[in-house]
Amino acid sequence: MDDEILLMFQEDTRESLAGVEARLLDIEEAGEDHDPELVHEVFRSAHSIKGSAGFLALDTIRDLSHKIETVLDMMRTQELQPTKGVINVVLGAFDRLGELVEDLAHSNLMDVSDHVQALMALASGSLPPERQQSVTTMRRVAFPDGRTGFEVSEHDLARARVGGNYLYLVEYDLIHDLQRKEQTPFDLLAVLGKSGMVLDCRVDLGAVGDLGQAPANYVPMYLLFACILEPDMVKAVLQVDQERIHTVPVEGEGSTQADPTLTQGSLLSPAAPVLDMEAPLPQEDNSLDPDELAAMEREFDLAMAKQTGGASGDVALGPESEPQAGETVSGEESAPLETIADSPEQEATGFEHQGNGDKGSLLLRGALTIDRAQELKQALLAALDTSKQVDLEFRDVVSVDLAALQLLIAAFQSGKARGIGVSCVGDLGPLLDFARSTGFTSDTVKLYGMESFLPSEA
């Protein structure tokens, strides 16, 4: 095998699988008292293998890792307990995955049906009877031209929407978006994985046409991506033009026709592009431009207006349409977000806010990632409402992703507009490292007059 990318995938997957067995056995031994982080780690392994295999057209590896991922996700959400029987099925499936990875050339022809059935039985068996069929009922997400793009189970769609996630169909051009920027699809998948969840990935050679058609110099690669960022914000993470980001409607709202090829399936046509951004992102670098910052500021102010000005106590910062399917699968309705007025100290956020009218401090902790964007947003809103100078204390922060960086910048811009100072203090290493990696350098800080926000970078 002389295919470098396949070899890279094989090597990475071997590495990823190496620690899985020990972790699963630790989980089994601890039973209900297992460390949730261990389950997260094993889940991430399966998820990452699935994503790469999808791009590489290693369909059997993709399908098997996908089913493993589904079961692990149920363990994460405690819908499924890690009993000996459950762990045995997962271990067996991982073992088989390892065999497939050692024979990539023939992996698509190798039989994994026993493992898939056992995993599916675990997944559906752990659900109430009325939801069991969601594991096998498929829906299709169409490409913009109406052709079938992805086939996804109702269960997976619901899982993707849990927590208020939006679902996007995103079109990349392998030539102009990746190859010319010296990025590989793996780089892209890795970056996006930090800000959301890549459900599926597919290269669409059919869209290029044949010799009888007009020449095309693009090769589309589609991603199905779930993310908490709203349609007008998500472009900053996806780094493609707005017209290539399609918001997939919530199940039931966009269904237009039955799909006879799929059991009880229906078509989920991606909606037309939702918003036209005023200015495209810079194509050659990732630095944030003034329009982008202004857009973030507007978004943040809008959220703030909803929070502080609305008469209703229930404020939805997520999709306007509630993620109905997500509620049914998780068994938990998304808790209505409390208004700041109802809970000024935001005790539930995990971020500690102290201070008075003149000066306040918001102690940020752990990994500031897309998963915690909602709570970070609320904590920032609360802090801005309380003090004229807000110090964001970073001493306990271990990492920052793009969603968090956006929120922090939006908080600074909103504060500035209201005469409130916002500064990052403490150990800014993780923040600065990430900011620089996105092109947010000392020049950017000076350009936008943000020296008081990021003093170490000025």
Add this chain to the structure above:
Amino acid sequence: MSDVTRTGNKAVVTPSRNITAGMTDSLRKELKSLLDEGVTDLTIDFSRVEMLDSVGIGLLIAAHNSLLKEGAVLRLTGVNQDVMGLLSTMRLTSHFSIHSSHPS
């Protein structure tokens, strides 16, 4: 203009220069003409090709798609390391049959 060796339904096309925007129209016509004449076993010899641009990649995929309708596979031979790296990065190596050696 390319050199073309034809035997029955088999053809080997050797482009005379890099497959880039300036020459793809003529190569497209040559390939299409061969397929229209019933060629189902098509090999493009890259021995004189050092570079491939985005339009060239589009042309190769278009040829692949045309052959696919006939149940055939596009073969590339004499592919140099740079072009191989590009095709590999774009994962086209799983769709085309690619060899670094010259056609037999």
